[in-house]
Amino acid sequence: MNAYAIGIDVGGTKIAAGIVDQEGRVLATYQTCAHSEQCPEHVIAAVEETYRALLDRDLVPPQEILGVGVGFAGAIDGPAGTILVSSNLPDWAHVPLRDILTARLGLPVILDNDAHMCAVGEHRFGAGRGTRDMCYVCFSTGYGLGAIVNNQLCVGHTGSAGELSHVVVEIGGAQCTCGKRGCLMAYASGIGIARMVRERVAAGEQTVLGEMLPCDGRRISGEQVAAAAAAGDRVAREVLQRAGYYFGVGLSMLVQLFNPELIVVGGGLTRIGPLLMDACMAGMRENTQPELWNSVRFAPWALGDNVGVIGAAAEVFAAASEHTHPMTCDR
Numbered sequence: 001m002n003a004y005a006i007g008i009d010v011g012g013t014k015i016a017a018g019i020v021d022q023e024g025r026v027l028a029t030y031q032t033c034a035h036s037e038q039c040p041e042h043v044i045a046a047v048e049e050t051y052r053a054l055l056d057r058d059l060v061p062p063q064e065i066l067g068v069g070v071g072f073a074g075a076i077d078g079p080a081g082t083i084l085v086s087s088n089l090p091d092w093a094h095v096p097l098r099d100i101l102t103a104r105l106g107l108p109v110i111l112d113n114d115a116h117m118c119a120v121g122e123h124r125f126g127a128g129r130g131t132r133d134m135c136y137v138c139f140s141t142g143y144g145l146g147a148i149v150n151n152q153l154c155v156g157h158t159g160s161a162g163e164l165s166h167v168v169v170e171i172g173g174a175q176c177t178c179g180k181r182g183c184l185m186a187y188a189s190g191i192g193i194a195r196m197v198r199e200r201v202a203a204g205e206q207t208v209l210g211e212m213l214p215c216d217g218r219r220i221s222g223e224q225v226a227a228a229a230a231a232g233d234r235v236a237r238e239v240l241q242r243a244g245y246y247f248g249v250g251l252s253m254l255v256q257l258f259n260p261e262l263i264v265v266g267g268g269l270t271r272i273g274p275l276l277m278d279a280c281m282a283g284m285r286e287n288t289q290p291e292l293w294n295s296v297r298f299a300p301w302a303l304g305d306n307v308g309v310i311g312a313a314a315e316v317f318a319a320a321s322e323h324t325h326p327m328t329c330d331r
């Protein structure tokens, strides 16, 4: 019998899903514009719609689908199947999302932090294949991390290991979305880039970014800042270099803490290229003991924009083969 898994990535701007086979190939995809910043009822209905839409394609027999992996941005207690906290989304705190979805879909569901799932995906099917100790970091709206230690995802006591984005790097520094000050996330992320742009425009600095700020309160995107930098805007360049440097400080922590063989670097912001990534590598080296500089390799993500979907499916395959996660629905 063949085996398939459905991966669903509940992100900050969309829900993406796919049917994935045991080789990590995506057979079909489906997307909705529902997203994780909406209320739980809306998101749960959208996840169910996504799942039904994939099944309706009749590409694989339903009895050959092992389960559904759901990746969600935020602090998740994966083993318990609940959203622990989502600081800017109070409605989501302590929602038992896994059990709700298991009941609605009638299949085993695994819930985890999206970056954890991406790490499992890159380890099983992507750039990390064959490594024993690796980290996956995602540089996008937020700063995500999943660490694989001795071929196992590092989950932690309550499932929230790897919250690197909320490690404080500047005591009393910039306000973070989590309520603390000076977290890595406040600098090395799309949210951090937008904040730094706003502050420098408010300080009256000469920059085209002032005219580019969305007037409806939305964040300016990293891509927009990169376009301004490419056109020669000094402030845009400096903001991206600062974000990149802090991203590298985060990598230095991984090298010092985990001594990984490989760090896979993904996320949409990495597409900005050398302006950001050169600063990132400088931030890594300047904050890492020189003896460890050559202990680690860096590689770009191999699964690209599909990493969330393939990763969510990969956790289903991993759970089925290793029984590390409780599968909560007897079939």
Ligand SMILES: [Zn+2]
Pocket (backbone or CB within 6 Å): 165, 166, 167, 176, 177, 178, 179, 180, 183, 185
């Ligand atoms: Zn924080």
